[in-house]
Amino acid sequence: MISVKNLCKEFDGEVVLDNINTVFEQGVVNMIIGKSGSGKTVLLKCLVGLTAPTSGEIRYNGRNFVGLRSKELSRLRRDIGMLFQGSALFDSKTVLENVLFPLDMFSRNNRRERRKRAEFCLERVNLLEAANLFPSEISGGMKKRVAIARAISLNPKYLFCDEPNSGLDPKTSQLIDELIYDLTKDFSMTTVVVSHDMNSVINIGDKVIFINEGVKEWEGNKSEVMETTNEKLNDFVFASDLFKKIRAEEEREKVIR
Amino acid sequence: MKYNTDRKGHKKLLRSFERVGEYALLLKRVLAVPDRMKEFMKEFMKGIYFLGVNSIWIVVIISLFIGAAIVLQIALNIDSPMLPRFTVGVVSREIILLEFSSTIMCLILAGKVGSNVASEIGTMRITEQIDALDIMGVNSANYLILPKIVSFVAFMPVLVVFSMFMGLFGGYIICLFLETPSVETYVYGMQVFFRESFIWYSIGKSMLFGFIIASVAAYFGYTAKGGALEVGQASTNSVVMNSVLILVCDLVFTHLVMG
Numbered sequence: 228m229i230s231v232k233n234l235c236k237e238f239d240g241e242v243v244l245d246n247i248n249t250v251f252e253q254g255v256v257n258m259i260i261g262k263s264g265s266g267k268t269v270l271l272k273c274l275v276g277l278t279a280p281t282s283g284e285i286r287y288n289g290r291n292f293v294g295l296r297s298k299e300l301s302r303l304r305r306d307i308g309m310l311f312q313g314s315a316l317f318d319s320k321t322v323l324e325n326v327l328f329p330l331d332m333f334s335r336n337n338r339r340e341r342r343k344r345a346e347f348c349l350e351r352v353n354l355l356e357a358a359n360l361f362p363s364e365i366s367g368g369m370k371k372r373v374a375i376a377r378a379i380s381l382n383p384k385y386l387f388c389d390e391p392n393s394g395l396d397p398k399t400s401q402l403i404d405e406l407i408y409d410l411t412k413d414f415s416m417t418t419v420v421v422s423h424d425m426n427s428v429i430n431i432g433d434k435v436i437f438i439n440e441g442v443k444e445w446e447g448n449k450s451e452v453m454e455t456t457n458e459k460l461n462d463f464v465f466a467s468d469l470f471k472k473i474r475a476e477e478e479r480e481k482v483i484r
Numbered sequence: 485m486k487y488n489t490d491r492k493g494h495k496k497l498l499r500s501f502e503r504v505g506e507y508a509l510l511l512k513r514v515l516a517v518p519d520r521m522k523e524f525m526k527e528f529m530k531g532i533y534f535l536g537v538n539s540i541w542i543v544v545i546i547s548l549f550i551g552a553a554i555v556l557q558i559a560l561n562i563d564s565p566m567l568p569r570f571t572v573g574v575v576s577r578e579i580i581l582l583e584f585s586s587t588i589m590c591l592i593l594a595g596k597v598g599s600n601v602a603s604e605i606g607t608m609r610i611t612e613q614i615d616a617l618d619i620m621g622v623n624s625a626n627y628l629i630l631p632k633i634v635s636f637v638a639f640m641p642v643l644v645v646f647s648m649f650m651g652l653f654g655g656y657i658i659c660l661f662l663e664t665p666s667v668e669t670y671v672y673g674m675q676v677f678f679r680e681s682f683i684w685y686s687i688g689k690s691m692l693f694g695f696i697i698a699s700v701a702a703y704f705g706y707t708a709k710g711g712a713l714e715v716g717q718a719s720t721n722s723v724v725m726n727s728v729l730i731l732v733c734d735l736v737f738t739h740l741v742m743g
Contacts, residue, residue, distance in 0.1 A: 275619055304621035315612040329620050332520055381620075 228253050229274065229385065229417055234283035236269055236441075243269050245441045247283070253384075254415045255433035256408055260422060262463060266441040267421045268389060274419060275309060275387055276300060287385070305333055308378030308416075310388040310407075314370040316362040316377070323349065323358040326376045333381060348376040352406060368399035375406060379414070386411065388420040392427055404430045425464055428452060437463065453477070507703050513625035514633070514699070524631055531635025535597050535698070539643060542596060543589060547580075547647040550588070551654030554579055559664040569665035573673015576655050578682070585647035586686040587734045590693035593643070594726035598701035601632055602722040605705030606715035614706070629702040633695060640694035641687045648683070689737050696729050 229251040236244040243266045251257040251274075259267045272278040274285060276292060285292040287303060295303065316325050326345040334341050349355045352372040357365055365373070371391060378386060388407060392400035408431040411418040422428065428435055428449055435452055437445040437460045445457045452464060453473075518524035555576045562571055605628055608614050617624035652674060659670040704722035708715050 277615055277618065301621040301623075304619055307619055307621075309616065309619045311612045311616060313611055315616040317613055317616075318611075331523060332620065332622055 228288060229419070230284075230286045231274070232284040232286070234270070234273060234285065235281045236266075236273055236278065237281045243441050244273070244280070247438075247443050249436055249443060249446060251417055251419050252434060253417045254411065256411050256418045256420055256431045257434045257436065258420045258422060258428055258432040259436050259438060260425075260428055260432075260463070261438035262423065265438045267423075267438045270438065271387055271389055271419065271421045275307060276304070305329075305381055306384040308381070308383035308386045310371065310374045310378050310386070310391055312390040312393055314362070314367075314374040316370055316373055318362055321359050321361055322354065322365065322373050325362070325373055326380050329377065329381045345376075345380060348380045349373075351379070351410075352376045367394050368396075368403065371395070371399075371403050372406065375403075375410070379410060382414065384416060386416045386418045388418070388422075390422060390424075391420060392422065392424045397426070400424065400426065401430065407431060423463075439463075506707060507700070510625055510629075510703055510706060511699065513623060514629045514702075516623060516626050516630075518626060518630065519622060523627070527627070527631035528635050531632045532639055535600070535632065535636045536639030536642065539593060539596060540646060542592065543643050543647050544650050546592060547585065547589070547650035548654040548657075550584060551576070551580055551651030552658045553654075554584070554651070555655030555658045555670070556662070556664075559658075559662075569669045570673035570676060572665050573655075573670040574676060576670075577652065577674045577678070580651040580655075581648055581682045581686055583734075584651055585644050586690040586693065587730065589643065589647045590690055590697065590730050591727055593694075594697050594701075594730060595723050597636060598697050598722045598726045599719040601698060601701035602705040602708075602719040603715055605629070605702055606708035606718045607705075609706060609708050610711060610715060625706065629699070629706065632702060633698040636698040637691050637694040640690045644687050644690045648686070685741055688741075689734070692733060692737065693730050696733065697726050700726050700729060 231247055231249050231251075234244055234247040235242070247270060259270060261267045269278060273280045274292075280293060283293070287306075290303070292300075292303065316322075317328065320328065323342075323345055326348050327341060330336070330341040330344055334344070336344070346355060346358070349358055352375050354369060354372050354376065357369060357373075362370055362373070386407070391403050391407060395403065404427050407418060407420065410416065420427070420431070429452075432449040432452070435445075435447055435449060436443060437457070439459050445455060445460045447455065452460070455461060455464075555572060558575050558579075559572045562575070605614075608628070614624045614628070617627060655670060656667065659665060659667045665673075701719075701722040704718040704725070705715075708718040
């Protein structure tokens with residue numbers, strides 16, 4: 228579980244995150260949604276320590292992440308897996324070497340066991356056949372799956388995903404969503420996903436947090452998203468024609484009943 | 485208007501000081517014991533190959549031609565009955581050993597190796613590969629930069645010795661074909677008044693320059709922000725900064741050691 232208390236972030240005096248308070252629960256997919264530039268990626272970067280917050284607390288199972296010493300921070304980070312928007316695979320390493328890398332750096336197992344674990348992770352994302360290819364030789368969806376395999380290789384307690392569906396077709400997006408959902412349940416991880424894809428929210432969003440202009444505007448679950456009376460969230464959710472139609476149909480059904 | 489110009493200058497000066505501070509802090513992170521020695525050795529061997537071995541051909545070609553040109557220039561310009569002809573060999577040797585093979589060669593390597601290191605690390609920065617390392621708990625500066633610095637500094641003596649040999653050999657070829665002076669006179673000139681310490685001085689100097697080239701280029705790459713354009717700028721800035729630093733350090737080093 229990760230709890231966030233009074234989190235604020237400013238860049239050159241400009242407030243990007245304003246007093247964020249929330250809890251990301253274990254074993255569920257926690258989704259942060261919001262428009263582009265609303266501050267959701269900054270929130271994610273604060274959570275993983277890539278950006279230092281201006282003020283506030285981030286507690287990982289009660290331990291304050293902000294202000295940890297570099298050694299403690301390094302140790303805590305071994306419990307964190309992250310899927311980046313652009314996958315962030317190492318270009319000079321093959322798919323298998325990418326997944327092996329965290330194991331080579333931190334695992335105390337012997338080479339055979341490490342390789343076995345890497346192959347298990349690749350099998351889990353259905354990519355064992357691509358083990359010897361380089362990132363430049365595989366598709367965007369495959370890169371995301373390799374990045375997921377690398378993120379889970381050290382059995383992390385926390386999984387962070389930054390826009391996991393960006394640049395993917397709907398079918399591959401769904402595949403990635405299902406993979407994130409299944410892994411969260413299988414390994415009981417605390418998963419935080421930043422997205423502005425409403426399909427993902429409806430598919431896997433156990434808990435949903437809506438950020439608007441740096442402020443936490445709304446919090447609930449995926450079924451509540453569709454029925455909310457929050458105007459700003461409504462504007463965001465029903466911006467697409469598909470969701471407008473869904474809502475119109477739901478209202479028509481209510482009238483008929 | 486004047487006020488604005490002053491303020492801009494003030495900001496630039498402040499930014500320069502900031503950069504020096506950032507460079508020092510980065511070095512502090514770089515110069516730590518590697519997390520895994522095996523991984524360090526892997527990257528070290530890659531560095532030896534990509535930064536060192538891959539630079540041999542350019543060192544050989546440039547040294548051969550410049551060495552030949554130096555001998556030719558000196559032979560044409562020291563044409564006095566007051567000076568013995570073997571002076572061409574002596575002067576060429578001193579120029580090649582003391583300045584060309586270390587300083588000029590490092591200026592060329594600042595372009596080749598410096599831009600390579602800056603663009604490689606810069607690309608890793610903008611594609612979030614460095615963030616990925618940090619999140620894994622790896623000291624990214626140490627993992628990426630230290631093997632490059634150590635491998636380049638370690639391979640520098642090899643490049644310098646290659647350069648010295650090829651530079652003197654270029655002069656030998658010129659003497660062989662043009663006979664200005666004869667090969668025997670040139671070889672005699674190369675050997676007379678020879679001081680072995682000049683070779684060690686040159687190797688020491690080039691190792692210092694190797695450290696500057698790799699670390700400054702890595703700094704510019706590591707702190708790159710934005711996209712492909714900014715990586716290109718970082719690469720160019722690293723070459724410019726390296727060239728200036730090499731020239732300044734050459735002057736200081738020469739004054740301290742030889743002065």
